Amino acid sequence: MTINRILITGAGGNLGKAAREHFHGKYPNIRLSDRVEMEPARDGEELVKCELTDRDAVFKLLNGVDAVLHFGGQPVEADWDTIINSNLIGAINVYEGALQAGTDRIVFASSNHAIGMHDRARKIDHTCEARPDTRYGLSKAFTEDLGRLYAYKHGIRCMNLRIGSCFPKPFDARSLSTWLSYADLCLLLEVGLTADYQFEIVYGVSNNPGSYWDNSNAERLGYKPQDTSEDYRNEVAHIRFDDPVGEALQGGMFSANEFTGDLASLLVKK
Numbered sequence: 456m457t458i459n460r461i462l463i464t465g466a467g468g469n470l471g472k473a474a475r476e477h478f479h480g481k482y483p484n485i486r487l488s489d490r491v492e493m494e495p496a497r498d499g500e501e502l503v504k505c506e507l508t509d510r511d512a513v514f515k516l517l518n519g520v521d522a523v524l525h526f527g528g529q530p531v532e533a534d535w536d537t538i539i540n541s542n543l544i545g546a547i548n549v550y551e552g553a554l555q556a557g558t559d560r561i562v563f564a565s566s567n568h569a570i571g572m573h574d575r576a577r578k579i580d581h582t583c584e585a586r587p588d589t590r591y592g593l594s595k596a597f598t599e600d601l602g603r604l605y606a607y608k609h610g611i612r613c614m615n616l617r618i619g620s621c622f623p624k625p626f627d628a629r630s631l632s633t634w635l636s637y638a639d640l641c642l643l644l645e646v647g648l649t650a651d652y653q654f655e656i657v658y659g660v661s662n663n664p665g666s667y668w669d670n671s672n673a674e675r676l677g678y679k680p681q682d683t684s685e686d687y688r689n690e691v692a693h694i695r696f697d698d699p700v701g702e703a704l705q706g707g708m709f710s711a712n713e714f715t716g717d718l719a720s721l722l723v724k725k
């Protein structure tokens with residue numbers, strides 16, 4: 456299917472802005488949506504202010520859209536009401552709107568926090584069980600499964616990017632394993648928009664030797680990361696969490712937040 460119009464939800468956020476800059480001029484029409492103000496539209500861009508909880512508005516937003524880059528929603532941990540409304544109901548509206556519009560594919564900005572309760576000592580791949588570390592992480596795991604429904608039942612191509620730490624550069628020892636550069640994020644988005652697949656989970660991570668994740672599934676689909684956290688090791692390797700849970704589990708301080716369980720039971724037996 457030829458892509459004429461893409462939609463970027465959450466286009467006013469940091470990752471949405473990176474995607475907007477990267478894809479400007481690469482597709483005939485780019486529709487940009489957020490509930491916050493965005494930079495003025497340029498040639499080929501259309502701005503639509505939209506609350507993802509507004510079903511009718513989201514259905515209208517998806518009209519004529521061939522592919523979605525879905526960044527919209529609550530970006531960090533929050534109370535149940537916020538997560539349910541922004542990340543669950545909002546996602547349901549986007550996927551159902553895509554079905555009604557005949558959209559070909561959705562590339563979803565999932566998160567490493569969907570699997571954050573795994574031990575750092577266990578290298579995992581796209582087939583591992585979900586182990587969300589927060590309500591936020593649970594919402595990402597939910598939307599991955601939402602994609603399974605719409606992929607296998609309705610034929611929408613769904614790719615889920617379990618994004619690690621996507622910032623201009625790593626900022627602590629953990630992010631040496633989880634860092635994703637903006638440039639590599641955009642390479643992954645290109646894979647999501649062009650590769651032949653039905654449903655996939657890949658990790659949003661650069662070429663980091665100490666990564667917690669086997670990302671061969673992304674590489675199989677054509678992802679070739681260009682950046683590495685090793686360039687920053689000397690700057691940040693000494694910065695660590697003063698918390699045993701945060702240091703032991705892949706989700707870092709998201710895993711430690713409100714933790715009342717048995718850490719030993721979550722660790723790989725040696």
